[in-house]
Amino acid sequence: MSVITTSGLKKQYNGIYVLKGINLDVNAGQVVGYIGPNGAGKSTTIKVIAGITDEFEGDVSVFGLDVRKHALEIKQRIGYIPEQAALYDVLTAIEYLRFVGKLYALNETVISSKSWELLRLFDLADKAETRMNTYSKGMKQKVLLISGLMHNPELIFLDEPLSGLDANAVILIKEILSQLKQNGKTIFYSSHIMDVVEKISDRIVIIDKGEVIADGSFENLQQQAQQGSLENIFTSLTGGDQQNTTTAKEFIKVLRS
Amino acid sequence: MDKWILKAMLGFIKIFSKKDVDFERLKIIAETKVLMDRRRAPASFRQKQRKEPKNPLLITLIIYTILGIFMSLMIIFIKSFMVSMIFLHAYLLFIMAMTLITDFSSVLLDTTDNQIILPKPVNSRTLFLARVVHILTYLLQFTIALTVFPLAVTFVKFGILSGILLSATLLLTVAFSMFFTYLLYGLILRFGNEQKIKDIVGYFQIFMTVFFAVGYQVIPRLINFENLNYTFTLYWYSYLLPPVWMAMALDAMHQFNFDSIHLLMIFCAFVIPVFCTWLMIKYLAPSFSRKLAALSNNNEAAKKNVTGKKFSKDLSEKLSRVMCVTQTESAGFEKVWKMTGRDKNFKLQFYPSLAYLLVFAFIFVFKSGKNISEIWNTLSSTKMFLWFVYLPMFSIASSLSIVAFHENYLASWIYQSTPITKPGEIISGMLKALMLKFFVPVYFILFIFSLYVWGYIIIDDFILGFFNNVLIYLLMASLSRHYLPFSRQPAIKEQAGKFVQIILQFLIIALLIGTHYLALKIYWLPGALIPFSIVTAYLLLKKIQQLPWLKISN
Numbered sequence: 004m005s006v007i008t009t010s011g012l013k014k015q016y017n018g019i020y021v022l023k024g025i026n027l028d029v030n031a032g033q034v035v036g037y038i039g040p041n042g043a044g045k046s047t048t049i050k051v052i053a054g055i056t057d058e059f060e061g062d063v064s065v066f067g068l069d070v071r072k073h074a075l076e077i078k079q080r081i082g083y084i085p086e087q088a089a090l091y092d093v094l095t096a097i098e099y100l101r102f103v104g105k106l107y108a109l110n111e112t113v114i115s116s117k118s119w120e121l122l123r124l125f126d127l128a129d130k131a132e133t134r135m136n137t138y139s140k141g142m143k144q145k146v147l148l149i150s151g152l153m154h155n156p157e158l159i160f161l162d163e164p165l166s167g168l169d170a171n172a173v174i175l176i177k178e179i180l181s182q183l184k185q186n187g188k189t190i191f192y193s194s195h196i197m198d199v200v201e202k203i204s205d206r207i208v209i210i211d212k213g214e215v216i217a218d219g220s221f222e223n224l225q226q227q228a229q230q231g232s233l234e235n236i237f238t239s240l241t242g243g244d245q246q247n248t249t250t251a252k253e254f255i256k257v258l259r260s
Numbered sequence: 261m262d263k264w265i266l267k268a269m270l271g272f273i274k275i276f277s278k279k280d281v282d283f284e285r286l287k288i289i290a291e292t293k294v295l296m297d298r299r300r301a302p303a304s305f306r307q308k309q310r311k312e313p314k315n316p317l318l319i320t321l322i323i324y325t326i327l328g329i330f331m332s333l334m335i336i337f338i339k340s341f342m343v344s345m346i347f348l349h350a351y352l353l354f355i356m357a358m359t360l361i362t363d364f365s366s367v368l369l370d371t372t373d374n375q376i377i378l379p380k381p382v383n384s385r386t387l388f389l390a391r392v393v394h395i396l397t398y399l400l401q402f403t404i405a406l407t408v409f410p411l412a413v414t415f416v417k418f419g420i421l422s423g424i425l426l427s428a429t430l431l432l433t434v435a436f437s438m439f440f441t442y443l444l445y446g447l448i449l450r451f452g453n454e455q456k457i458k459d460i461v462g463y464f465q466i467f468m469t470v471f472f473a474v475g476y477q478v479i480p481r482l483i484n485f486e487n488l489n490y491t492f493t494l495y496w497y498s499y500l501l502p503p504v505w506m507a508m509a510l511d512a513m514h515q516f517n518f519d520s521i522h523l524l525m526i527f528c529a530f531v532i533p534v535f536c537t538w539l540m541i542k543y544l545a546p547s548f549s550r551k552l553a554a555l556s557n558n559n560e561a562a563k564k565n566v567t568g569k570k571f572s573k574d575l576s577e578k579l580s581r582v583m584c585v586t587q588t589e590s591a592g593f594e595k596v597w598k599m600t601g602r603d604k605n606f607k608l609q610f611y612p613s614l615a616y617l618l619v620f621a622f623i624f625v626f627k628s629g630k631n632i633s634e635i636w637n638t639l640s641s642t643k644m645f646l647w648f649v650y651l652p653m654f655s656i657a658s659s660l661s662i663v664a665f666h667e668n669y670l671a672s673w674i675y676q677s678t679p680i681t682k683p684g685e686i687i688s689g690m691l692k693a694l695m696l697k698f699f700v701p702v703y704f705i706l707f708i709f710s711l712y713v714w715g716y717i718i719i720d721d722f723i724l725g726f727f728n729n730v731l732i733y734l735l736m737a738s739l740s741r742h743y744l745p746f747s748r749q750p751a752i753k754e755q756a757g758k759f760v761q762i763i764l765q766f767l768i769i770a771l772l773i774g775t776h777y778l779a780l781k782i783y784w785l786p787g788a789l790i791p792f793s794i795v796t797a798y799l800l801l802k803k804i805q806q807l808p809w810l811k812i813s814n
Contacts, residue, residue, distance in 0.1 A: 055378045075381045083379035089372045093299040094292070105288040106380040134299070 004067075006031050006158055006189045007052055011061035014047055021047050023213040024061070029191065029206075031157075034184050036204035037193040040241055044213045045193040046086065049160050052191070053083045065158065079107065082156035084147050086163040092135040096122055096146050099135065100153065107154040114153070121149045125175075140167035148176070159183065161192035165199060177203060201233040211241045261321070261404065262294050265397045273389065282386045289377065289390035293367075294397055300366065320363075324405040327355070332409035335417065345426075345510050348410055349433050349503035352403075356437035359402060361444065362465045367398075368445065369457060371552055395438075403434050418514060425513050429506040432533040436502050439536040442544045449551050462604045469608060470615040505529040574598065576693070583692050588680060589805070592689025596663060596745050597697055605750070609662045610698075617655040617702065620647075643780060645718050648706040649725035650773050653732055656699045660737055663690065666746035675744050683744060684807025690745045691737055691804070695730065703729070720787040721780070727793035728772050734800040739765055741813045 007029040014022040021044045029035055039045050051059050054074035063070045065077045090099055097118055104114035122131045125145045135143060144167060152159065164180075165173050173196075180190060180203055194200050200207060201221055209217040209224075217224055217240050224236050238247060270287055277283055298317045331348055338344040377387060407430050415423035448457045498504045508525030512518055576597035584590035600606050666672075675683065707722050739761055779785040 053379055055374070075383055078379060078381040081379075085375040085379070089375035091292070091296055091372070091376065093296050098292070098295070102288055102292045103376075103380065106285055106377065106382055108284065108381075 004031050005029060006033075007063075007065055007191065009048075009052065009061065009063045012048070012051060012063055013060040014044075014051060014056075014058070015060075021213050022051075022059070025210070025213075025215055027208065027215070027218075029189060031189050032184065032187050034180065034190045034203055034205045035192070036200035036207045037191060037210070038195070038197070038200055038207065038237065039193075039210040043210045045210065046162055048210070049083075049162055049191070049193065053081060053160050054078050055083075079154075080156055081158045081160065082151040082154070084151035084159070084161045084164060086166065090135065090143060090147060090150070092138070092143070095132045095134055096127060096138075097131050099146060100150055103150040104153060109154055117153050118149070121153065122146075125149070141169055141172050144168055145172070148179075156188070158189045158191070161190070161194075163194060164192060165194055165196050173199070197233040197237060207233070209237060209240055216240050262298065262317070262397055262401050265400050265404075266290060266294050266393070269393050269396060273393065280383065280385050281389055282383065285382050286386050286390045286393070289382070289387065290393040290397070293390070293394040297367070297394075297398055300363075321401060321405040324355070324402060325408065328406050328409040331406075332413040335410055335413045341418070341514055342507050342511050345507035346503050349429065349506040350501075352406060352430060352433050353437050353503060355406060356399075356402065356434055357440050358464065358468050358471075360437060360441040362461060362468050364395075364398060364441070365445075365457070365461045367394075368441075368548075369461075369552065374553055399434055399438065403430065422510060422514055425510055429509060429529060432529065433502065433506060435533045435537045439533075439540050439544075442540050442548060446544055446548055449548065462607070465604075466607055466611050469612045499525070499528075502529075502533075505532070579696065580689075583696065584689055586682075586685055588682065588685040589689040589692075592686035592745065593693045594689075596690045596693040599666075599746060600659075600663065600694070600697065603666065603746075605665070605667060606662055610659050613655050613658040614698070614702070617651060620651050620654065640713050640715075643777075645710045645714055645721065646725075646773070646777060646780075648710050649722060649776075650729070652699055652702045652706065653729050653769075656694070656702070657733070657736055659694050659698060660733075660740070663694065663745050664743035664748045665750045666748070667750060669747055669749045672744060672747035675747065682805065682807070683809055683812050684742075684805045686744055687737070687742060687807060688801055688805045691734065691801075695733060699729065699733070720790070721776070724776060724779075724786045724790050724793060727790060727797055728776060731793055731797040731800065732769050732772060734797060734804065735768055736765055738800060738804055742807060742811055743813055 005028050007027060009025050009027045012022055012025040012027075013020055021042075025044075025048055037045055037048070050056050052063055052065060052070065054065070054070045054077050057071055057074065066080060068077055070077060091102075094102065097115075100118040100122075101111075101114055104118070105111075109117075119128065119131065122128050127142060127145060130138070130142070135146065138146070144164070148164065151161075164176055168176065177199060180192075183190060184203075184205075204221065206220055207217070207224055208215060217227065217236070219227070221233060224233070227236075270290065273281070273286065274283055298315055300316070331351060334347060335344045338347070407427075411423060411426060411430070414426050445457060448460055505525045505528040508522055509529035512522035512526055574594070574597075576594045579597070580590035580593045584593050600610070675686070680686070703722075703726065710718050710722065775789070776786065779789060
């Protein structure tokens with residue numbers, strides 16, 4: 004069963020198209036890594052599918068429901084974890100989770116027990132009642148992760164979930180993602196960290212300048228591009244390969260002048 | 261207070277809520293927003309508390325209540341009903357607009373809501389109502405704090421009817437201030453971007469801080485409560501001002517005068533604010549948030565314009581060639597010159613102390629009870645210009661300690677990682693930049709002013725004074741702890757044990773000024789002292805330039 008279907012998805016800001024017709028079909032239980040250079044339209048795609056913005060062209064449906072008409076129902080069943088640690092940091096972690104939990108219409112006792120339990124698992128229990136403006140970026144990211152997952156969604160969107168985390172936390176998140184996958188969740192995430200994408204994704208979608216330029220399993224992409232790692236595939240597909248080498252050479256030349 | 265207002269409002273909505281409004285979600289959003297308001301440090305008083313207070317909002321509200329007491333005193337003492345009412349409404353309009361622009365802007369301009377609330381299952385009507393409840397709660401608590409005393413006084417002095425009517429016109433005035441704020445933001449956003457708004461909000465914050473700093477000192481001295489018989493005539497353009505409409509509407513009730521002009525004013529007082537509010541809710545606010553969302557989504561497009569621009573050579577880069585000897589020194593000079601012009605926190609802390617200069621001048625020169633024209637006429641026969649020579653220093657001196665702090669203080673690793681052998685040169689460059697940028701212009705203006713009042717005889721005093729000021733500034737710099745510019749964390753406390761140092765500084769400064777004062781008695785002496793002052797200042801500067809790393813604190 005397909006969980007996400009987009010056909011001819013386009014989106015413009017002030018007459019400039021940032022998405023130029025994205026066609027995707029994601030099945031239940033898939034882990035999709037969505038990668039592309041900065042400004043390629045990754046976050047925008049996620050925002051459209053998650054029902055955050057309804058100004059777009061084309062058709063998008065999630066769980067077989069049209070996002071334009073059933074946005075609320077879809078939002079209740081998905082978890083969205085934004086990038087750049089966007090949260091109200093004058094609140095404490097417990098207060099913030101209570102806020103989010105209530106927006107998902109969870110029962111108060113459930114919110115409280117879940118928040119404490121999950122914060123404890125992330126080693127944040129002793130800081131649970133201090134304001135989050137004292138938190139490090141990694142700690143905020145953990146709270147965001149809890150807030151996006153505490154209503155046990157079926158489909159999970161993560162926008163750069165690993166940025167700013169220390170090595171240990173990266174391993175933990177990776178492990179959580181693969182456990183979620185085993186529990187039948189569908190995960191759609193964007194990341195810059197290629198070797199993580201390479202390891203945990205069933206399917207990798209590369210976009211550049213608002214268009215899908217590659218779509219398939221890691222092995223598929225490897226055959227297509229006839230190159231080793233995802234990083235190499237990525238640079239060769241987005242045309243950065245030759246460019247980067249020349250830029251690096253120029254850079255050294257200017258340094259020595 | 262905010263919680264009671266919120267509760268009352270939520271109760272109200274619960275009774276009248278329609279089925280497409282999700283009350284539980286509305287409640288949690290509004291409650292959370294109000295809680296966050298409580299914890300947000302108010303913009304205009306921010307720099308005074310280094311530590312995060314528990315409820316900064318409460319402090320602001322108390323200050324506003326005290327301002328309200330002043331206003332109620334005014335209502336008691338001013339004899340003309342119209343004048344006191346115009347004052348009251350103008351004051352409310354001003355303070356509310358200022359508060360909204362400087363303080364509430366962070367709420368209005370905040371786009372994190374889009375990332376936090378929009379992905380959650382909340383329908384747009386609920387979210388809209390939650391925002392309305394939040395903004396109304398915010399406005400009402402400030403309105404109550406500001407007007408509770410004036411309102412009480414009006415009830416007692418002018419009767420219940422006037423009191424009730426006044427509560428209505430005050431609320432309409434608040435609606436007006438909200439409208440103005442949106443209008444201002446809308447206009448800025450039309451011609452600039454989000455950053456532009458933040459810059460302009462920054463200037464308003466500086467203005468507010470200066471206003472409060474100066475206002476507290478000057479206004480009580482200006483108002484003579486014994487003698488408040490302002491006579492009052494309305495010019496044609498007065499009828500364009502909202503406070504006048506409100507006051508006229510009240511006046512109509514007060515003296516049961518319903519002639520055509522009063523009726524027109526009643527019409528303006530009630531219809532225009534309501535119309536403006538409607539306009540704001542229907543068009544202004546939605547278009548504003550749409551633009552803001554588009555801006556935050558479309559950063560790439562905006563960036564292109566910036567990088568395409570080629571910057572012309574900065575003034576500081578030209579000046580540093582003339583002013584500085586070594587490359588290190590000119591690096592310090594340029595950095596301090598540029599960053600003091602761009603860092604909002606520095607401006608927010610330093611500009612008010614510049615404004616205090618006016619206050620000092622006002623108090624010292626005009627402190628006696630005589631009227632201003634009398635003082636003006638006798639001014640040229642006094643030695644008051646000595647105040648103008650040395651007053652600037654007291655204001656500029658604060659720049660020395662402020663310039664050490666910066667929010668991004670960690671960036672000062674660059675001083676450590678580069679091969680600087682004489683950090684003293686950075687400090688001397690910093691001192692030169694601060695003197696040239698802030699002291700010299702102020703001193704020059706005061707010099708021109710004094711030249712006008714006292715004539716050419718003060719020229720030698722101002723020359724001697726200039727070098728003495730430089731000397732004092734350098735002395736203060738070399739006697740206090742040495743910090744490289746922008747290298748300290750803003751929150752840390754001052755170390756104790758500075759008392760002896762301060763006393764020493766004051767003794768030396770007093771000695772210098774005292775010498776100058778005594779020298780005034782012999783006409784050639786000030787001129788003769790100039791070389792001594794120059795030489796000492798020069799030697800001191802050399803000493804500061806030689807400061808080794810050992811003497812630099814961090």
